[in-house]
Amino acid sequence: MLFGLEDRQWIFIATVVFAITFILGTYSVLKLQRKTASVYTLGLVTFGWVLQTIGLYARGLEYGGCPLANNFELVQFTVWSAIVLYIFVGPAFRVSLLGVLTSGFAAALSILSLTFPGWDSGSREAIFGDNPWIETHAALALFSYGVFGIQALISGMYLSQSRSLKTKELGGLFRFMPSIVELLRINQRLLLIGLVILTVSLGIGRVHWADENTTVDALKLTATIAVWVAYGIIYFLRVRKVLSSKRFAWTSIAVFAIALLSLEAVSSDTPPTEPPAATSIENELR
Amino acid sequence: MSSDNSRFLLLSINHEHVPLEERESYSVNDDKLRELYRLARESAEIEESLVLSTCNRFELYAKSTADSPQNPLTKILADLHQIDCEEIESHAITEMGQEAVTHLIEVSAGLRSQITGEAEILGQVKQAYAKSQELGGAGKLINRVAQKAFQAAKQIRHNTPIGQGTINISNVAVDLSLKIFGDLNEASVLVLGTGEIGEKTAQSLMRRGAKKFGVASRSIERATAFAAPFNAKPHASDNLASYLPEYDIIIAGIGVKEAIITKDLVRKLKPDYRDNPLFLIDLGLPRNIDPKCEDFDNVYIYNLDDLAKISEDNLAERRKAISASREIALQKSSFIWQNLQKRGLI
Numbered sequence: 001m002l003f004g005l006e007d008r009q010w011i012f013i014a015t016v017v018f019a020i021t022f023i024l025g026t027y028s029v030l031k032l033q034r035k036t037a038s039v040y041t042l043g044l045v046t047f048g049w050v051l052q053t054i055g056l057y058a059r060g061l062e063y064g065g066c067p068l069a070n071n072f073e074l075v076q077f078t079v080w081s082a083i084v085l086y087i088f089v090g091p092a093f094r095v096s097l098l099g100v101l102t103s104g105f106a107a108a109l110s111i112l113s114l115t116f117p118g119w120d121s122g123s124r125e126a127i128f129g130d131n132p133w134i135e136t137h138a139a140l141a142l143f144s145y146g147v148f149g150i151q152a153l154i155s156g157m158y159l160s161q162s163r164s165l166k167t168k169e170l171g172g173l174f175r176f177m178p179s180i181v182e183l184l185r186i187n188q189r190l191l192l193i194g195l196v197i198l199t200v201s202l203g204i205g206r207v208h209w210a211d212e213n214t215t216v217d218a219l220k221l222t223a224t225i226a227v228w229v230a231y232g233i234i235y236f237l238r239v240r241k242v243l244s245s246k247r248f249a250w251t252s253i254a255v256f257a258i259a260l261l262s263l264e265a266v267s268s269d270t271p272p273t274e275p276p277a278a279t280s281i282e283n284e285l286r
Numbered sequence: 287m288s289s290d291n292s293r294f295l296l297l298s299i300n301h302e303h304v305p306l307e308e309r310e311s312y313s314v315n316d317d318k319l320r321e322l323y324r325l326a327r328e329s330a331e332i333e334e335s336l337v338l339s340t341c342n343r344f345e346l347y348a349k350s351t352a353d354s355p356q357n358p359l360t361k362i363l364a365d366l367h368q369i370d371c372e373e374i375e376s377h378a379i380t381e382m383g384q385e386a387v388t389h390l391i392e393v394s395a396g397l398r399s400q401i402t403g404e405a406e407i408l409g410q411v412k413q414a415y416a417k418s419q420e421l422g423g424a425g426k427l428i429n430r431v432a433q434k435a436f437q438a439a440k441q442i443r444h445n446t447p448i449g450q451g452t453i454n455i456s457n458v459a460v461d462l463s464l465k466i467f468g469d470l471n472e473a474s475v476l477v478l479g480t481g482e483i484g485e486k487t488a489q490s491l492m493r494r495g496a497k498k499f500g501v502a503s504r505s506i507e508r509a510t511a512f513a514a515p516f517n518a519k520p521h522a523s524d525n526l527a528s529y530l531p532e533y534d535i536i537i538a539g540i541g542v543k544e545a546i547i548t549k550d551l552v553r554k555l556k557p558d559y560r561d562n563p564l565f566l567i568d569l570g571l572p573r574n575i576d577p578k579c580e581d582f583d584n585v586y587i588y589n590l591d592d593l594a595k596i597s598e599d600n601l602a603e604r605r606k607a608i609s610a611s612r613e614i615a616l617q618k619s620s621f622i623w624q625n626l627q628k629r630g631l632i
Binding site: 032161162165166168170171174175178179180181182241242244245246 | 562563592
C-alpha cells in the first residue's frame, strides 16, 4: 500500500486515465475532426504513467524487487515501457496520434491484465534473489517488448494509411496521421532499437545462464530466443529489401502478438531440470 | 432596433446577391479608395470607416454619429461613383449592430467566400484594416471590432473543418504527395507531357519543397523548353523505361491512345522493394497509366476523377461545417457587442 491505496488500485486508476485519453483523442479526431493538442495528450499519458509507476513501485516495495513475477506484472511492465518510450522518445518522432494510440494500447493491455485475476497469482516469492544483473536482464527484455509494442502500433498506422490511399477513402484518421514514408522509417528505427535492447538483455542473461544452464527451462529459453531471432530476421530481410513495406508491417504486428503470447511461456511455472537457485535468467521472470 | 445598433453599420455588395458584371462597377482602385476614405472622414454622419474591396465583395463598415438620421453609407458611395442612391440600394445589403459584427467574422473566416473556407480572405480583410488605419478610417470602435473579429475567425478556422481539405486539383495531388512522402525534398518528380495542368501540379510540388524534376515529351525540344523553370532533366517520352526508375512521383498528362505506363513496365521497377513508394498521377484523357499498376502494394494511382472527387468531398465537408461555424460566429459577435457596450464604444 502506498499513499492509502493498494498497488492494483493505483494501476486501475492509471488504466482509467489511459482509457480516457484514448476515448477523448479518438472522439476529437473522428467527431470534432480536430486533433487534440499533443501537449494535452502527453500530459494525460504522463499523468497515467506516474500513477502506474506508483502502483508498480508499491508492489516492488512489497515484494522486495522489480515486479516481474506473473503475467499481470509482465504486461504492466511492458505497458510501462511503451509509455516511457512515448513520453521520452515519442516527441522526437513527431508522429500525430501516437499518444492517442499508445494510450489505447496501454488501456487495452492493462484492462486485459486486470480482468483475469489468475494472471496476478497470489503465490509469489522474491524471485531475483540478490543478483541485480538478472533483474536488469529481465527489465531490459520487457522494455524491448514495450518498444516492439510501439513499433506494432506504428505498423498498424502504416497499414491504415496505405489502405486509405489505395481505396481513396481519405476520411477518418487519415488526415491526422503522418506520411507512409515517415511511418516506415520510424518503424525500421524502432525495430532496430528494440532489437539492440533485447540483444543486450540476452547478452547479460547469457553470462549468467552459462554458469547456471541447468536451471533454465527449455520452453522459456526457446520462447525468448525465438522472439529475438524473429525480430532479427525481419530486420535483416527489410534492410536487404527482401520484405516489402506492407509485409514488413504485417510481420511486425504478427511477431509482436506472438511475443506477447510468449510471455505466458516466460512466466510459466514449469520446473527446470534442477531446483532453481534464483539465478536462472528465465526463472527470474516467474 | 436600439439606437446602439445603428451606430455600427455595414453596406455590402457581394457575390451572394449581385452578379459579376454589376459587382465590378463597385470595385475601387487605390485612388478611389483614398477618395472614399476622404468622403467618409468629411461626412458629418460618419466617425470611423473600414473598406473591404475584393473580387467578390465590396463592403463598407462604419461608425455613425449618434444623431445620424439614417444609414449614411449609401450616400457617400453614390457620391464616389456618381450614381443614384436607388441603384446602390438595389444591389446592396445593409446590416447594423451585432449583425454587422457577425458578418465581418463570417467573411474573415471564409464562411461567405465563393469557395467556402478559402484562407486568402482573412489576409485581405487584415490588409483592408491596415489601409483603414493608414488612411484615418479606423478609430476605437473599428479597431476593437476588427481585432476581435480576426481572433474569432481564427478560432473558427482552428476549431471547425471549414478550411480543411484542398479544393484545387493540383493542390489535391500535392496534398496526397505529402501524405505519401512527408517531405517532398527527397522525392523526385517526372512530368510526362507538357500540358497546363501537369505544369501547375509540378509548380505546386515545387512550392511545397520538391527539388528534383524531370520532364518527358515526344519532342525533346519541347521537353527542354518546359524543363527550364523547374531546373528539370529533359527526356524523350519514347524511352520511358530507361529513366522511370529515377522518379517517385510521375505526373502523366500526355496525349496517347492507350496507357504508356503499363503493369509490365512498373513491375520492372520492383516497386514493392523500393525505399520510396511510387505515386502515379494520371491527368491524361485517355488515361496514360494502366489501372492494374495499382496491384503492387507500394504503388498509388490517382486519376482526374479521383482528384476531382477528393476536391468535391473536401468542399462538401467544408459546407457541412458552415452551420457550426456560424454558431461560433454568433456567440463571438454577441460577446464582442456586449463588450463594446460595456466600454461605451457604441
